[in-house]
Amino acid sequence: MNVVVPYPELVSTVAGVFADRGVPRDRADTAARALVHGDLTGVTSHGLVNLTRLYLPLLESGRADPAADMEVLTDLGACVLADAHRTLGLWSASQAMDLAVSRAERYGVGVVSLRGATHIGCAGFHAARAADRGVIGLVTSNCGGQTIARPPGGLAKVLGTNPLALACPAGDRHPFVLDMSTTVVPTGRIRAAARADEPIPVGWLAAADGTPVTDPADYDRGEGHLLWLGSTPETGAYKGFGLGLLVEVLSALVSGAALGPVSAGDTDDDIGVMALAVAPARLRPGFADDAGALFSALLGCPPADPRRPVVYPGWPEGERAAWRRAHGVPLPVDLYEELRSSTLRATG
Numbered sequence: 001m002n003v004v005v006p007y008p009e010l011v012s013t014v015a016g017v018f019a020d021r022g023v024p025r026d027r028a029d030t031a032a033r034a035l036v037h038g039d040l041t042g043v044t045s046h047g048l049v050n051l052t053r054l055y056l057p058l059l060e061s062g063r064a065d066p067a068a069d070m071e072v073l074t075d076l077g078a079c080v081l082a083d084a085h086r087t088l089g090l091w092s093a094s095q096a097m098d099l100a101v102s103r104a105e106r107y108g109v110g111v112v113s114l115r116g117a118t119h120i121g122c123a124g125f126h127a128a129r130a131a132d133r134g135v136i137g138l139v140t141s142n143c144g145g146q147t148i149a150r151p152p153g154g155l156a157k158v159l160g161t162n163p164l165a166l167a168c169p170a171g172d173r174h175p176f177v178l179d180m181s182t183t184v185v186p187t188g189r190i191r192a193a194a195r196a197d198e199p200i201p202v203g204w205l206a207a208a209d210g211t212p213v214t215d216p217a218d219y220d221r222g223e224g225h226l227l228w229l230g231s232t233p234e235t236g237a238y239k240g241f242g243l244g245l246l247v248e249v250l251s252a253l254v255s256g257a258a259l260g261p262v263s264a265g266d267t268d269d270d271i272g273v274m275a276l277a278v279a280p281a282r283l284r285p286g287f288a289d290d291a292g293a294l295f296s297a298l299l300g301c302p303p304a305d306p307r308r309p310v311v312y313p314g315w316p317e318g319e320r321a322a323w324r325r326a327h328g329v330p331l332p333v334d335l336y337e338e339l340r341s342s343t344l345r346a347t348g
């Protein structure tokens, strides 16, 4: 059963939970929007479910510092390196994107490279801030020293689920937002299936000998290993693994954050993030019109099934978010109760 909560009320409640734990109010608001984005858009693996499982423990254990600020270490104008100093990644990735966009508006391109970051949630939330300002935004994040997935053909875990998101304006339509883990799914999708006691599709997990695993509980038992996008070498796993490495390079090798395969610990501390903004309108007129034409043409592709029109990444989430902003965000009752008890714990 679900409880439907008005979007503004949900954001202000979550912002209050963060603010009560020492996060400055404006940052708490951004962090709350970043977290609620998951439930607003239907990406529930990275929504409120992570409040009590991930973000509050990060703050309560001191692994995230609510009051710290980002420190710019190198500023070349178009390119900035900063230390996030363990601020909430839900806020600092947006801060990095906003700075990258400002630099792109001046130079045509802006790159902000962060180290010392904490978990950023949905990468697409931060990337979409660029599209809102008429600019293309890319956000990549590694998982710090945490290792989750093995290379194809390897026995040791080397990298995290390493998400990437690219957002591009699409005229008066929902922006294109490709937002994805580079493993076939993030671990949250597997744990959600385990909580619901539902089998998972073939291609997400495999046993040590490569046999497909469909019991999601095998993941936390160490008997099912998470696969890269593409699943097996025959079906393209090297492309997913390569994308995971691409994210590691852009996010952590550039910034000097923890690198999965060489870090001493196995925690998602010292995460690296890259926020890249490109402002084509600074290079040529007509970008906005061309973007509108591109995405409109995609929506016009004849569908194989007339009941299922062709859409592009970001469209389903944009539709869902528009509806839920107007009519409220559905939350499973137990998640709603978790949120209420987080509010009570902070004030009680």
Ligand SMILES: NC(=O)c1ccc[n+]([C@@H]2O[C@H](COP(=O)([O-])OP(=O)(O)OC[C@H]3O[C@@H](n4cnc5c(N)ncnc54)[C@H](O)[C@@H]3O)[C@@H](O)[C@H]2O)c1
Binding pocket: 043, 045, 046, 119, 120, 121, 122, 123, 124, 141, 142, 143, 161, 162, 163, 164, 165, 177, 178, 179, 180, 181, 182, 184, 185, 186, 189, 311, 312, 313, 314, 315, 316, 317
């Ligand atoms: N912070 C982290 O460490 C971390 C790690 C992994 C994943 N994540 C986040 O987890 C979230 C979920 O990732 P995921 O890999 O499960 O994403 P997903 O598989 O749900 O979606 C991937 C992409 O496919 C598009 N898509 C899905 N269905 C579509 C359809 N019918 N038509 C058109 N496009 C469609 C979506 O718009 C999205 O851009 C993302 O927000 C990601 O940033 C974060």
